[in-house]
Amino acid sequence: MESSVMKRERPSSEQELSNTPVKRKAASAAMSEARSGEIPKETIGDISHPDPVMVCRGVNVFYADKQAIFDVDLDIGRNQVISMIGPSGCGKSTFLRCLNRMNDTIDIARVTGSISLDGTDIYDRKLDVVPLRARVGMVFQKPNPFPKSIYENVAYGPRIHGLARDKVELDEIVHSSLERAGLLKEVKDRLEQPGTGLSGGQQQRLCIARAIAVSPEVILMDEPCSALDPIATARIEDLIDELKENYTICIVTHSMQQAARVSQRTAYFHLGYLVEVDETDKIFTNPSHKLTEDYITGRFG
Amino acid sequence: MSNSTQSRDATRQVAERTMKRVNASLRKRYRAERRFRMYGILSVMLGIGFLAVLLIDIAGKGYTAFLQTYIELEVYFDPQVIAPDGALDEETLRMANYNSLIRESLAYLFPGATSRSDRRALGALVSNSAPFQLQQMVMENPGLIGQTARVTLLASADADMVMKGMISRRVPEAERRLSDMQIAWLDTLEDRGRVEKHFNKAFFTHGDSRDPEQAGIWGAIKGSFYMLAVTLVLSFPIGIGAAVYLEEFAPRNRWTDLIEVNINNLAAVPSIVFGLLGLAVFINFFGMPRSAPFVGGLVLTVMTLPTVIISSRAALTSVPPSIREAALGMGASKMQTTFHHVVPLAMPGMLTGTIIGMARALGESAPLLMIGMVAFIVDVPKGLFDPSTALPVQIYLWADAPERAFVERTSAAIIVLLAFLILMNSLAIYLRRKFERRW
Numbered sequence: 001m002e003s004s005v006m007k008r009e010r011p012s013s014e015q016e017l018s019n020t021p022v023k024r025k026a027a028s029a030a031m032s033e034a035r036s037g038e039i040p041k042e043t044i045g046d047i048s049h050p051d052p053v054m055v056c057r058g059v060n061v062f063y064a065d066k067q068a069i070f071d072v073d074l075d076i077g078r079n080q081v082i083s084m085i086g087p088s089g090c091g092k093s094t095f096l097r098c099l100n101r102m103n104d105t106i107d108i109a110r111v112t113g114s115i116s117l118d119g120t121d122i123y124d125r126k127l128d129v130v131p132l133r134a135r136v137g138m139v140f141q142k143p144n145p146f147p148k149s150i151y152e153n154v155a156y157g158p159r160i161h162g163l164a165r166d167k168v169e170l171d172e173i174v175h176s177s178l179e180r181a182g183l184l185k186e187v188k189d190r191l192e193q194p195g196t197g198l199s200g201g202q203q204q205r206l207c208i209a210r211a212i213a214v215s216p217e218v219i220l221m222d223e224p225c226s227a228l229d230p231i232a233t234a235r236i237e238d239l240i241d242e243l244k245e246n247y248t249i250c251i252v253t254h255s256m257q258q259a260a261r262v263s264q265r266t267a268y269f270h271l272g273y274l275v276e277v278d279e280t281d282k283i284f285t286n287p288s289h290k291l292t293e294d295y296i297t298g299r300f301g
Numbered sequence: 302m303s304n305s306t307q308s309r310d311a312t313r314q315v316a317e318r319t320m321k322r323v324n325a326s327l328r329k330r331y332r333a334e335r336r337f338r339m340y341g342i343l344s345v346m347l348g349i350g351f352l353a354v355l356l357i358d359i360a361g362k363g364y365t366a367f368l369q370t371y372i373e374l375e376v377y378f379d380p381q382v383i384a385p386d387g388a389l390d391e392e393t394l395r396m397a398n399y400n401s402l403i404r405e406s407l408a409y410l411f412p413g414a415t416s417r418s419d420r421r422a423l424g425a426l427v428s429n430s431a432p433f434q435l436q437q438m439v440m441e442n443p444g445l446i447g448q449t450a451r452v453t454l455l456a457s458a459d460a461d462m463v464m465k466g467m468i469s470r471r472v473p474e475a476e477r478r479l480s481d482m483q484i485a486w487l488d489t490l491e492d493r494g495r496v497e498k499h500f501n502k503a504f505f506t507h508g509d510s511r512d513p514e515q516a517g518i519w520g521a522i523k524g525s526f527y528m529l530a531v532t533l534v535l536s537f538p539i540g541i542g543a544a545v546y547l548e549e550f551a552p553r554n555r556w557t558d559l560i561e562v563n564i565n566n567l568a569a570v571p572s573i574v575f576g577l578l579g580l581a582v583f584i585n586f587f588g589m590p591r592s593a594p595f596v597g598g599l600v601l602t603v604m605t606l607p608t609v610i611i612s613s614r615a616a617l618t619s620v621p622p623s624i625r626e627a628a629l630g631m632g633a634s635k636m637q638t639t640f641h642h643v644v645p646l647a648m649p650g651m652l653t654g655t656i657i658g659m660a661r662a663l664g665e666s667a668p669l670l671m672i673g674m675v676a677f678i679v680d681v682p683k684g685l686f687d688p689s690t691a692l693p694v695q696i697y698l699w700a701d702a703p704e705r706a707f708v709e710r711t712s713a714a715i716i717v718l719l720a721f722l723i724l725m726n727s728l729a730i731y732l733r734r735k736f737e738r739r740w
Contacts, residue, residue, distance in 0.1 A: 137631070
């Protein structure tokens with residue numbers, strides 16, 4: 001009896017960990033655990049960034065009674081790409097969706113902790129999600145253009161937010177967005193044709209054009225290439241590299257090569273915990289934690 | 302060595318036995334499959350057979366109603382009969398005894414019929430409406446008075462039935478509506494080329510009548526049209542509004558579950574119950590007029606709403622969630638997401654559901670009986686509050702009528718009703734095909 005009680009208080013297996021919040025200990029203790037393969041009490045690496053756009057502190061996400069994200073602290077740096085990696089079900093997409101409050105659309109989801117965008121708490125009761133989502137755009141896993149023309153797809157955001165004063169200005173926004181998404185050359189003669197008639201890679205670039213048409217600060221990308229072939233993937237990756245000049249990009253990916261290619265910082269999630277976050281080069285060449293190492297060397301995940 | 306040979310033999314034996322059993326069971330499986338296919342084909346054939354019998358029966362009985370027998374007579378517009386005192390004012394022209402003009406011209410053709418009863422029997426060959434036809438002619442053109450004109454008059458329903466062969470000549474005279482003599486007269490008229498069949502325009506332009514030859518479905522069609530207009534105007538926006546709210550905006554809790562269960566149950570409630578509801582609420586409580594298409598439309602709205610809501614919700618559910626996410630991710634509000642993207646994509650499904658609900662409403666008679674639309678109404682309704690009947694109720698009324706001539710009219714009205722239903726269903730299919738995927 002007594003031993004089972006003890007076990008509950010000090011979870012050792014990953015299974016139990018996923019359901020039990022961990023009490024934090026000193027950072028030094030966490031470092032000593034780094035080689036053991038257990039989830040550290042505190043995120044390893046540098047969670048902060050000198051010039052953050054978004055600052056997340058103590059973020060927990062619950063789906064009904066089940067906790068999906070545990071106490072995540074993370075800064076998202078301006079004009080750089082941060083990638084979030086981890087095995088399936090580790091909560092990286094859930095965390096991403098917290099950043100523009102897309103979790104609000106799920107009735108049972110509940111978010112605690114604080115996330116701020118340029119110093120404003122985005123979970124403030126008084127804050128309206130509509131302007132938030134105009135500032136934090138999103139690109140989804142499966143290309144999901146509206147079943148309307150290419151032009152209408154890109155023009156939709158500026159239209160509902162009233163960004164263009166007249167047709168000329170709207171044309172200008174549509175063209176420059178398509179241009180920046182690297183799609184203009186391919187579609188400029190058929191803007192009135194349906195967006196759903198494009199190839200998968202083109203559709204995804206159309207979705208990116210649609211997202212940047214409202215000039216967001218941050219673009220969230222939830223596995224944007226997982227439904228695309230390698231050539232289309234390469235084009236999107238090039239595009240991400242160009243876009244970071246003007247935008248901050250958070251990308252969730254299952255491909256470690258992709259994370260290594262496109263991102264400057266990498267965050268490794270495991271069973272709802274942010275295990276390690278650091279410069280991408282450091283994570284992929286010299287990870288501090290055993291779980292991170294196991295994952296990026298392909299031992300699981 | 303021998304050991305391994307033995308075991309190999311044993312393995313082979315087991316394999317052979319397995320194959321034998323598999324083959325035996327295979328035959329059984331194929332037989333079962335063939336049997337099942339036969340049952341399937343049989344039941345489909347049965348269904349098609351019944352449908353064919355129904356359609357052939359209705360078409361066979363009904364097609365004759367689209368032709369009507371007319372008798373051509375030379376009528377002398379006798380000034381002595383029309384205006385004995387010489388005054389040609391409107392009142393005189395309206396009240397004149399046009400019947401005697403017809404009797405005279407018939408008597409002229411058949412000088413043998415001199416007795417009063419014979420002349421009455423002769424007059425029975427022509428419809429009761431014939432004098433009104435002459436009245437109208439004279440009132441429009443008083444110059445006819447004193448002249449002789451060839452006039453095509455509507456034959457009576459009995460004469461029509463004899464000409465169409467519906468009243469058999471072999472039936473004993475006593476059991477027949479027309480006597481031997483009347484039939485002989487008809488034959489004589491036909492020999493002289495004075496009996497002809499024309500397209501039955503009156504069937505499509507008249508209201509109901511006690512005289513089958515004058516009865517038409519225009520009143521019923523108009524009644525049905527007004528009713529469906531009311532139903533469409535009410536059930537389409539209410540149904541779609543309810544569906545959109547329940548599907549897109551309402552929280553999922555015990556109340557919405559309860560509402561959903563109730564809507565599903567209402568869709569299965571017998572339609573006459575809705576008629577009782579209409580009687581109790583609209584007529585008794587709100588004091589609306591009986592037999593009015595407006596009340597009928599209200600009752601049918603209540604009846605079709607569950608169907609419309611259920612099919613609209615199904616259409617909304619089938620819109621992929623990725624579209625909603627895309628719009629929300631762009632910063633569209635819930636309302637904008639719903640009305641810019643989700644509802645337009647669900648619209649073909651919603652329209653189909655509504656049209657099918659309308660088709661059901663068009664064919665419904667039971668609830669209308671309860672609100673008095675089963676009354677005998679001759680006038681064609683001019684508005685939503687005029688008393689009227691509806692097509693299915695008209696069919697029911699005629700099916701109940703004893704006159705032989707109403708049999709073909711019943712079937713003809715059914716043909717018209719079926720034509721409308723097929724038209725509406727084809728429209729639903731067309732809309733679904735056209736807008737199913739917009740690109």
